[in-house]
Amino acid sequence: MSGRREHASSALLQPSMQQRVGRVVLIAAALLFLAGFLVLPVAAVFAQAFSQGWAMYRDSIRQEDVLSALRLTGLVACIAVPLNMLFGISASWAITRFDFHGKSLLITLIDIPLAVSPVVAGMMYVEVFGLHGWLGPWLSDHNFHVIFAVPGIVLATIFVTFPFVARELIPFMQAQGSDEEVAAVVLGANGWSVFWRVTLPNIKWALLYGTILAASRSIGEFGAVSVVSGHIRGQTTTLPLEVEMLYNEYSFTAAFAAATLLTLAAIVTLVLKKIIEATSGVHQQIEEKEAKS
Amino acid sequence: MSIQVEHISKQYGSFTALSDVSLTIESGELVALLGPSGSGKTTLLRIIAGLESPDDGSIRLHGEASTGHSASKRGIGFVFQHYALFRHMTIFENVAFGMRVQSRQLRPSRRNIRERVQELIHLVQLDSYAEMYPEQLSGGQRQRVALARALAVKPKVLLLDEPFSALDAKVRKELRDWLRRIHDDLHVTTVLVTHDQEEALEVADRVAILNQGRLEQTGTPQSIYDNPVSPFVYNFLGNVNLFHGRLLADLSSEGHADGTHEPIQTAIGFVRPHELELSRTLPLDGKAVVASVVRIHAAGPQVRLELSIAGSGRPVAAELGRKQFEELGLVAGDDVFVWPQSIRLFDDAEATALLLDQGAGI
Numbered sequence: 001m002s003g004r005r006e007h008a009s010s011a012l013l014q015p016s017m018q019q020r021v022g023r024v025v026l027i028a029a030a031l032l033f034l035a036g037f038l039v040l041p042v043a044a045v046f047a048q049a050f051s052q053g054w055a056m057y058r059d060s061i062r063q064e065d066v067l068s069a070l071r072l073t074g075l076v077a078c079i080a081v082p083l084n085m086l087f088g089i090s091a092s093w094a095i096t097r098f099d100f101h102g103k104s105l106l107i108t109l110i111d112i113p114l115a116v117s118p119v120v121a122g123m124m125y126v127e128v129f130g131l132h133g134w135l136g137p138w139l140s141d142h143n144f145h146v147i148f149a150v151p152g153i154v155l156a157t158i159f160v161t162f163p164f165v166a167r168e169l170i171p172f173m174q175a176q177g178s179d180e181e182v183a184a185v186v187l188g189a190n191g192w193s194v195f196w197r198v199t200l201p202n203i204k205w206a207l208l209y210g211t212i213l214a215a216s217r218s219i220g221e222f223g224a225v226s227v228v229s230g231h232i233r234g235q236t237t238t239l240p241l242e243v244e245m246l247y248n249e250y251s252f253t254a255a256f257a258a259a260t261l262l263t264l265a266a267i268v269t270l271v272l273k274k275i276i277e278a279t280s281g282v283h284q285q286i287e288e289k290e291a292k293s
Numbered sequence: 294m295s296i297q298v299e300h301i302s303k304q305y306g307s308f309t310a311l312s313d314v315s316l317t318i319e320s321g322e323l324v325a326l327l328g329p330s331g332s333g334k335t336t337l338l339r340i341i342a343g344l345e346s347p348d349d350g351s352i353r354l355h356g357e358a359s360t361g362h363s364a365s366k367r368g369i370g371f372v373f374q375h376y377a378l379f380r381h382m383t384i385f386e387n388v389a390f391g392m393r394v395q396s397r398q399l400r401p402s403r404r405n406i407r408e409r410v411q412e413l414i415h416l417v418q419l420d421s422y423a424e425m426y427p428e429q430l431s432g433g434q435r436q437r438v439a440l441a442r443a444l445a446v447k448p449k450v451l452l453l454d455e456p457f458s459a460l461d462a463k464v465r466k467e468l469r470d471w472l473r474r475i476h477d478d479l480h481v482t483t484v485l486v487t488h489d490q491e492e493a494l495e496v497a498d499r500v501a502i503l504n505q506g507r508l509e510q511t512g513t514p515q516s517i518y519d520n521p522v523s524p525f526v527y528n529f530l531g532n533v534n535l536f537h538g539r540l541l542a543d544l545s546s547e548g549h550a551d552g553t554h555e556p557i558q559t560a561i562g563f564v565r566p567h568e569l570e571l572s573r574t575l576p577l578d579g580k581a582v583v584a585s586v587v588r589i590h591a592a593g594p595q596v597r598l599e600l601s602i603a604g605s606g607r608p609v610a611a612e613l614g615r616k617q618f619e620e621l622g623l624v625a626g627d628d629v630f631v632w633p634q635s636i637r638l639f640d641d642a643e644a645t646a647l648l649l650d651q652g653a654g655i
Binding site: 179180182183184185186187188189190193197198201202 | 342344366369370371373375377378379380381390391393394395442443445446
């Protein structure tokens with residue numbers, strides 16, 4: 001019996017010549033595809049950015065407009081990401097821990113930003129807050145500008161990044177169940193203690209994971225922000241918009257230099273994501289739970 | 294602390310989880326709520342704990358109405374079926390949790406918490422595991438931690454929701470004995486929910502049997518076992534044998550149907566496997582049926598026999614002592630005379646106990 005099993009496994013370990021050739025061809029094709037469509041373009045960005053030398057690259061990045069765009073991007077991310085953490089936690093908590101009417105509607109609403117084109121999202125805000133929109137005149141009377149100003153950019157960014165935290169947390173919290181929280185309540189903990197002592201420690205990795213995705217998207221968002229920003233240099237241009245404007249002005253080196261900053265942000269995101277996956281096993285837990293049920 | 298359950302009803306949509314259940318649990322008692330799944334036993338426990346609210350009726354803890362008090366204010370220790378330990382905390386921190394979240398005025402000092410936790414960890418015999426995490430422990434150990442955690446806040450009532458059902462048979466038995474010993478030491482009023490009749494009968498002072506949201510019977514394990522009030526209780530407590538219901542009909546029709554029980558057309562009778570007498574010779578009164586031995590299970594203190602009534606082929610289970618079995622010298626395929634020592638009759642339609650018959654007249 002065991003002899004036969006050994007035989008079977010050794011057959012699996014030592015594939016036939018044909019299988020080996022097939023495997024090599026498939027792997028080579030995948031690698032070639034990756035090289036052609038991913039590695040090469042990223043390398044091209046850096047090559048173009050440094051084509052005029054390091055000094056030129058440095059000067060491009062230190063332009064006042066680029067620095068201002070960088071600051072704005074950072075500011076928007078710093079507002080949008082914490083708010084989305086808050087919304088994401090609240091929504092996931094409500095959806096996974098309580099039963100209420102309209103729950104499935106809420107779940108659908110959370111997904112809307114993923115389904116809607118970012119340009120449409122931006123136009124929705126223009127329609128609501130723009131000078132000719134519903135609330136625009138009233139806001140304008142009170143000297144508060146949303147469209148073509150920073151608040152609009154923040155709103156648009158929150159909209160497009162809204163699903164990331166919640167979508168990461170909901171399956172995770174469903175898999176974990178509410179047993180521990182109920183246990184904490186019976187032991188006398190109030191809602192606040194339950195959240196800080198039991199819920200948050202249990203979801204921290206999934207939360208961090210979702211937050212990183214949201215941060216990455218909020219730094220890179222172009223479409224929705226482009227509609228509401230108005231492209232005022234030094235005031236309402238975020239880094240992705242600045243890259244586009246530089247490019248359209250034929251300042252290729254400067255455009256690519258700014259683009260390297262976004263690329264670096266993306267690479268940092270990927271590395272952080274991998275680290276979190278490895279140390280926490282966030283997705284492993286969900287998969288295990290699903291496998292069990 | 295005593296618990297009074299007064300006319301509790303609970304409905305989930307169209308499903309009636311509990312309907313007018315009343316039950317009094319005395320201070321220091323260990324009561325088992327026993328019933329099949331869907332009988333409402335867990336719902337009742339959660340209502341006592343304050344985790345669910347009843348549609349109707351009230352819970353009195355020590356004579357004081359507690360309906361409306363939140364779960365955290367009731368002074369209750371709750372042990373869950375799947376332990377529900379805090380996975381990111383060590384065993385020590387798990388046990389300390391209930392004390393750490395108390396309001397500042399009530400919270401014991403750090404030193405007192407430490408001492409109390411150590412005392413409890415010692416009580417559940419996990420001294421060397423204090424700094425480990427739940428996932429490093431076995432199921433039985435985790436449930437002991439859960440019990441220590443529940444006891445840490447000095448609850449007046451301890452509620453256990455199928456605490457041993459996720460464990461394997463041997464560990465379950467150990468923990469059951471151990472729970473009984475702890476209860477005898479601490480004398481905390483305890484309610485245990487279980488679907489395992491053996492567990493309920495063995496560990497509890499009193500057993501309350503629930504069926505489809507109704508309380509069928511309460512009493513000491515022995516009184517319930519000896520005097521079941523309904524076919525359901527009879528069926529649920531004995532070894533699970535559906536043959537009971539049909540046996541009387543068979544015995545009376547193939548035996549002496551002209552006896553005293555003829556008017557009760559729809560009555561069903563119950564005989565436990567160990568209440569069947571077996572013999573190779575016809576008894577003196579001639580009141581017996583012939584059955585053939587289908588299968589013999591001889592591993593264990595009692596020998597279990599699967600019989601088949603001659604003619605109708607109805608299956609019947611019998612149980613006899615090893616010694617008697619050896620005297621009879623039965624092997625599969627043998628024919629044997631069978632008659633009941635005692636039989637319990639229920640009106641089929643009313644499902645109420647009609648009479649207790651000590652085997653006469655059949």
